[in-house]
Structure formats: C-alpha cells, structure tokens
Amino acid sequence: MKNDATIDIDIKRALTSKLDSIDFENLKFGHIFTDHMMTCDYENGSWQTPKIMPYGPISLDPSAKVFHYGQAVFEGMKAFKDDQDQIWMFRPKDNFNRINISAKRMAIPEFPENFFFQALDTLLKMEKDWIKKGFGNSLYIRPFVIATEPGVSASPGTNYKFMIICSPAKSYYNGEVRVKFSENYSRAADGGVGYAKAAGNYGAQFYPTNLAKEEGYQQIIWTDANTHSFLEEAGTMNIFFRINDTLITTPTNDRILDGITRKSLITLAEENDIKVEVRKVPVQEILDAAKDGTLKEIFGTGTAAVINPISGFGYKGEKHELPVLTDSYATFFKDKLMKIQYNLSEDKHGWRYLVK
Amino acid sequence: MKNDATIDIDIKRALTSKLDSIDFENLKFGHIFTDHMMTCDYENGSWQTPKIMPYGPISLDPSAKVFHYGQAVFEGMKAFKDDQDQIWMFRPKDNFNRINISAKRMAIPEFPENFFFQALDTLLKMEKDWIKKGFGNSLYIRPFVIATEPGVSASPGTNYKFMIICSPAKSYYNGEVRVKFSENYSRAADGGVGYAKAAGNYGAQFYPTNLAKEEGYQQIIWTDANTHSFLEEAGTMNIFFRINDTLITTPTNDRILDGITRKSLITLAEENDIKVEVRKVPVQEILDAAKDGTLKEIFGTGTAAVINPISGFGYKGEKHELPVLTDSYATFFKDKLMKIQYNLSEDKHGWRYLVK
Numbered sequence: 157m158k159n160d161a162t163i164d165i166d167i168k169r170a171l172t173s174k175l176d177s178i179d180f181e182n183l184k185f186g187h188i189f190t191d192h193m194m195t196c197d198y199e200n201g202s203w204q205t206p207k208i209m210p211y212g213p214i215s216l217d218p219s220a221k222v223f224h225y226g227q228a229v230f231e232g233m234k235a236f237k238d239d240q241d242q243i244w245m246f247r248p249k250d251n252f253n254r255i256n257i258s259a260k261r262m263a264i265p266e267f268p269e270n271f272f273f274q275a276l277d278t279l280l281k282m283e284k285d286w287i288k289k290g291f292g293n294s295l296y297i298r299p300f301v302i303a304t305e306p307g308v309s310a311s312p313g314t315n316y317k318f319m320i321i322c323s324p325a326k327s328y329y330n331g332e333v334r335v336k337f338s339e340n341y342s343r344a345a346d347g348g349v350g351y352a353k354a355a356g357n358y359g360a361q362f363y364p365t366n367l368a369k370e371e372g373y374q375q376i377i378w379t380d381a382n383t384h385s386f387l388e389e390a391g392t393m394n395i396f397f398r399i400n401d402t403l404i405t406t407p408t409n410d411r412i413l414d415g416i417t418r419k420s421l422i423t424l425a426e427e428n429d430i431k432v433e434v435r436k437v438p439v440q441e442i443l444d445a446a447k448d449g450t451l452k453e454i455f456g457t458g459t460a461a462v463i464n465p466i467s468g469f470g471y472k473g474e475k476h477e478l479p480v481l482t483d484s485y486a487t488f489f490k491d492k493l494m495k496i497q498y499n500l501s502e503d504k505h506g507w508r509y510l511v512k
Numbered sequence: 513m514k515n516d517a518t519i520d521i522d523i524k525r526a527l528t529s530k531l532d533s534i535d536f537e538n539l540k541f542g543h544i545f546t547d548h549m550m551t552c553d554y555e556n557g558s559w560q561t562p563k564i565m566p567y568g569p570i571s572l573d574p575s576a577k578v579f580h581y582g583q584a585v586f587e588g589m590k591a592f593k594d595d596q597d598q599i600w601m602f603r604p605k606d607n608f609n610r611i612n613i614s615a616k617r618m619a620i621p622e623f624p625e626n627f628f629f630q631a632l633d634t635l636l637k638m639e640k641d642w643i644k645k646g647f648g649n650s651l652y653i654r655p656f657v658i659a660t661e662p663g664v665s666a667s668p669g670t671n672y673k674f675m676i677i678c679s680p681a682k683s684y685y686n687g688e689v690r691v692k693f694s695e696n697y698s699r700a701a702d703g704g705v706g707y708a709k710a711a712g713n714y715g716a717q718f719y720p721t722n723l724a725k726e727e728g729y730q731q732i733i734w735t736d737a738n739t740h741s742f743l744e745e746a747g748t749m750n751i752f753f754r755i756n757d758t759l760i761t762t763p764t765n766d767r768i769l770d771g772i773t774r775k776s777l778i779t780l781a782e783e784n785d786i787k788v789e790v791r792k793v794p795v796q797e798i799l800d801a802a803k804d805g806t807l808k809e810i811f812g813t814g815t816a817a818v819i820n821p822i823s824g825f826g827y828k829g830e831k832h833e834l835p836v837l838t839d840s841y842a843t844f845f846k847d848k849l850m851k852i853q854y855n856l857s858e859d860k861h862g863w864r865y866l867v868k
Contacts, residue, residue: 307543354716359712
C-alpha cells in the first residue's frame with residue numbers, strides 16, 4: 157500500500173458532547189478526555205479499518221498480554237489553535253516515527269503512516285471545539301498501542317489495539333520543581349528499553365519518585381545505572397544544564413529518549429548563537445558549578461511540559477537552590493518554541509503541521 | 513485487621529461450565545481459563561470485598577494507567593491434585609510475599625494476606641474439577657494487579673484491581689531448548705525493577721528473544737547490563753550450570769528474580785549432598801567448561817517450567833551442544849520437586865499447602 161493512500165475510517169459520532177460541562181480554566185493535566193477516540197485493531201497480520209467512536213471504556217480479556225507483560229507503547233503530542241482557527245501540530249511525523257521505533261523494541265507491529273495521519277486529522281477536526289485559542293492552551297494527544305491477545309504464555313501477542321485519546325490541557329507542571337539526582341535507583345539499562353516510550357519505563361519510576369517526594373523533591377534526574385555518576389534524563393523530560401552561557405545535555409542512546417522538544421531546542425540554540433554541548437554530564441561537574449556559581453539553570457524539555465525550569469536540586473543529602481534569572485534560557489526557548497507551535501512566528505524548519 | 517481474620521467474598525457462579533469442552537490432553541500453556549476468576553478493587557484507600565465471578569472480559573477506561581505506564585505486577589503459582597483428591601500448592605506464601613515486594617517497587621498498594629489466601633482457597637475449591645490428577649497435570653494460577661485509574665498524568669494511580677485467573681496446564685516447554693547468551697541486549701538495570709515480577713520486564717524481552725529465535729534459539733540467558741560478562745537469568749527462569757558435579761547459580765540481587773523453584777532446588781541439593789555455589793557466573797567460565805568437557809548441564813527453574821533442561825547454547829556466533837546425561841541433575845531435581853508438589857513424598861520443609 158502506498159504510504160499516502162486514502163483509507164476508510166469508520167466514524168460513529170457521540171450523541172451528545174461533554175464540552176459545555178468542562179471548566180477550561182481549571183484543567184488538571186490528563187484527566188478530562190474529549191468526546192471521541194480512535195481505535196484500530198491489529199488482527200490476522202494486519203491493521204484493520206480505524207474507527208472513531210464515542211470515548212468510553214474498552215473491554216479486554218483479563219489474560220490480555222498488556223496486563224501481564226507490559227507490551228505497550230505510547231506517544232505524547234499536542235494540537236494548537238491559532239487566531240484564524242487553524243489547528244497546528246508540532247513535528248508529528250517525529251512522534252509517528254518514534255512510536256514505531258518504540259513498537260519495534262517491544263515486538264509490536266508498526267502502524268502505517270497513512271493510517272496514523274488520516275485518523276489523527278479526522279479525529280482532531282471532530283474535536284476542534286475542544287482546542288481553545290490562547291497561548292498555553294492545547295489539546296494533549298495520546299496515541300498508544302496495547303497487546304490485547306488473551307493468554308498468559310510469555311511471548312508476543314498477535315492482536316493489538318492502536319488508540320488515540322485526547323485531553324484538553326493548559327500546562328503540565330505547576331509551581332516550583334525541585335529534583336533529586338538519583339543515587340541508587342535507575343531508569344534504564346544499557347541494551348534495555350529506555351529509549352522507547354514503553355509503558356513499563358514509566359511505572360518503574362513511580363516508587364523512587366515517591367521516595368524523592370518524601371524528601372521534598374517533585375522529580376528525579378536519573379543517573380546512569382552503572383556508576384550513578386552521569387546525569388541522564390528526568391521522569392518525562394530530557395534535561396539541560398546551563399553553565400555560564402553554555403547549555404549541556406546528554407547524548408541520546410539506548411537509555412535516553414530522543415526527545416522532540418530536546419532536539420528542537422538544540423536547533424534553536426544553534427540558530428540563536430547559544431552554545432550547546434551534547435556530551436555526558438558528570439554529576440560532579442554540576443555540583444562544582446553549583447558551588448562556584450557558574451551553574452545558572454537546569455530545565456527539562458518534553459511535549460507535556462514544553463520547558464520546565466528546575467528551581468533546585470539535591471544530591472547525597474545536600475540541597476542546592478538555583479538563581480532566579482531575568483534572562484533565563486528556559487523562558488527564552490519556551491517562548492521561541494511556543495510561538496512556532498501557535499503559528500505566531502516564522503517556521504524556518506518546517507516543524508508546523510496543519511491539520512486539514 | 514488481624515491477618516487471619518475471616519473476610520467476606522462475593523460469589524457469583526457461572527451458569528454453565530466450559531469443563532466438558534476442554535481437551536486436557538492437548539493443552540497449550542496459558543490459553544484456556546477456568547469458569548471463574550477472582551477480582552478485588554482498591555478504592556478510596558483500601559481493598560474492597562473480593563469477588564469471585566464468571567471468567568470474562570473486564571472493562572477499563574482507555575486512559576487507565578496500566579495501559580500507559582505499565583503499573584502492573586503478577587505471580588505464577590500452581591495447584592496439584594493427589595490421589596485422594598486433595599489439592600496442594602507449593603510454597604504459596606512465598607508467592608504472596610513476592611507479589612507484595614513487586615507491588616511496592618511499582619508503587620502499588622500491598623494486598624492483605626487473609627484476602628489472598630481466603631480468595632484463593634475459595635476459587636480453587638470452586639475450580640477443583642479443573643485440576644486433574646496425574647503427575648505433570650496442574651492448574652496454573654495467575655494472580656496479578658493492574659492500575660485501573662483513568663488519567664494520563666505520569667504518577668501512580670489510586671485505583672487498582674487485584675485478580676486471580678486460572679489455566680489448566682500440563683508442562684510449559686516442549687521440545688529441546690537452546691539458549692543464546694545475550695551479547696548486547698539486557699533485561700534489567702542495577703537500581704531498576706528486575707527483581708520484581710513487573711509486567712514491563714517481560715514485554716521488554718520479546719524483541720531480543722525474537723532475534724534469538726531467528727538464530728535458532730528458544731530463549732535468552734541474560735547477562736549483566738554493564739559488562740555482558742556474567743550470566744544472570746532467562747526470560748521466565750532462573751538458571752543453573754553444572755560443572756563436573758557442582759551446581760552454580762547467580763545470587764539474587766535487584767536485577768534477579770528471587771525464584772521459589774530456585775531456592776527450593778538449592779535446599780534440596782544441600783540435602784542430597786550436591787554442592788551448590790551461589791556466586792557470579794562468568795560467561796568465560798561456562799565457555800571454557802563447555803570446551804574442556806566439564807560443563808555437564810544447564811537448566812532453568814521456574815513455576816511454569818519446574819525444571820527445564822537446556823540442550824545447547826550459543827555465544828558470539830559459536831554454538832555448543834550439551835551432553836545427554838543418564839544421571840542429569842535436572843531430572844533428579846524435577847522428580848524430587850514434583851513428588852513433593854504432588855504429595856508423593858515427605859514434605860520435610862513444610863513447603864506443601866493444603867487447600868481447604
């Protein structure tokens with residue numbers, strides 16, 4: 157099948173909309189879902205006709221492999237509405253490519269590009285009234301795939317469900333974020349699945365994060381599992397460190413998610429003559445820089461948070477506060493990125509995608 | 513609540529049984545389930561009344577955390593029927609303890625012991641006709657917990673479902689098993705969740721195992737993620753190596769599952785004057801022993817397989833076949849263990865549990 161071939165989509169509209177009952181000024185991230193969802197089943201060796209139907213529960217056999225073996229991957233994307241009521245997405249092809257990279261690592265069949273974009277466009281047009289204008293408002297989009305085949309033998313399933321659900325969003329994080337540099341726990345192994353948005357990578361972080369919360373931190377910056385001496389990524393964000401006027405971030409590898417916000421920021425930095433070093437980040441270097449005052453900023457990047465400034469960090473019982481800057485890179489890049497996302501500035505790199 | 517306090521269980525019986533339609537001589541592992549299942553919801557901070565109901569699909573919101581963040585753990589157990597129609601289990605308290613150890617690591621609330629055993633006993637008595645007499649026949653029991661709360665924010669859920677489903681079994685593996693020693697991929701990180709029966713640990717193995725299958729192997733023996741120079745465990749089994757007349761197996765740690773068959777075998781070995789060394793197992797030592805003929809056996813241990821002899825292994829393109837022994841430890845221990853499980857020999861260690 158040619159990759160842009162037009163496909164059939166079965167559409168069943170919701171009889172009523174929840175839209176009027178939603179308080180868009182007070183949205184908790186990821187808790188309200190729109191009126192419709194997309195679902196597409198993989199059966200008999202191929203992806204079947206995508207369906208768009210009223211959002212609601214799905215029914216699975218209790219032995220479905222997703223429950224037992226975590227054979228599941230996901231993506232996070234956003235749609236934005238400009239002043240002309242046009243709906244935009246940000247580099248969605250990269251999310252599409254990445255969900256298939258994740259799928260391959262989890263032995264899940266890849267999803268066809270034309271299915272993905274045609275189903276997504278159709279769904280977003282149906283949900284257009286859920287996307288509110290205004291800088292900061294967006295529709296968070298969650299594509300995911302789960303293994304649905306019944307049976308508890310520990311082997312890949314032959315049946316899968318690809319779904320897209322959507323949740324109106326303002327911003328992901330609220331308040332100040334302090335992070336703990338991980339000393340003992342780790343997120344990913346060399347040769348493991350850390351680079352994939354595999355479901356189990358996230359659940360595995362909850363307990364260490366709870367322990368960090370008890371110490372007054374909101375997130376963990378994970379260190380390498382072998383030595384715990386290099387800083388890698390946070391729970392749902394890649395991490396940048398600013399020492400003097402240079403940004404430093406760890407290279408992607410099989411432990412690190414190839415973040416789309418991360419790589420966009422690297423491009424924007426180069427374009428704005430801000431030096432970025434993509435190299436390993438020793439914990440000791442950051443501790444030293446915090447002590448001598450050259451550590452200016454730490455921030456996380458990710459679709460949900462866009463850019464999330466970190467106000468302090470802790471390591472081995474010592475806590476460090478970061479300065480409050482009037483010229484922070486976090487603010488600079490967040491504004492740059494969001495203006496591209498909301499069609500408020502030039503799109504030099506062809507990152508915007510118009511939903512048609 | 514006292515740990516042995518009697519609890520209420522809501523029971524709804526199936527109107528008909530599938531039992532007569534099952535071909536018990538040709539059971540594929542983990543594909544047929546009995547007439548009933550146990551389900552117990554965690555809501556408002558506590559586990560609610562367990563329910564035993566007809567086996568059937570469960571309905572979840574598509575944003576349930578188990579689908580997105582792999583917050584799920586499981587156990588594997590078996591029930592056996594002796595000639596007097598008594599139903600026995602093997603060290604189920606250890607499985608109960610382990611599911612709570614796994615749950616804790618995945619930020620899932622622990623399940624009360626009296627809920628577990630009273631629900632399990634009640635379910636097994638209802639399904640007693642599914643447990644067939646005869647050495648090798650058993651009922652495979654799969655307790656598992658999933659995070660059911662809707663919402664895609666990456667944080668632990670507040671709602672969970674603990675379930676027990678049961679599947680009649682003969683034996684897990686068929687035919688000869690050859691294993692590949694992992695050279696690049698890995699199963700678990702130091703500081704990670706390898707010791708937990710967390711769902712994502714298993715799905716993450718499917719793709720490397722598929723690659724190994726293409727090379728003619730059925731399973732992988734994982735090596736340590738840091739150096740790939742020590743042998744650790746297989747997909748669903750701990751691993752023992754016999755060099756001359758000594759058994760060697762790796763110690764448990766935060767990467768290795770604390771297998772119940774593994775530790776039972778260590779006890780039986782000591783009791784039968786078979787030397788067991790619990791220490792790191794260098795790949796090179798096994799390669800050398802294979803070459804000089806002192807490597808007599810490799811076998812896996814686990815609830816599903818009991819003991820699974822390995823007939824050959826491969827590493828860096830070289831394949832090694834193991835000798836066929838008339839006095840194999842695998843056969844010796846499998847017989848010892850199964851006789852205890854089926855109430856055919858003395859139970860010196862109090863490992864048997866009578867379902868009452």
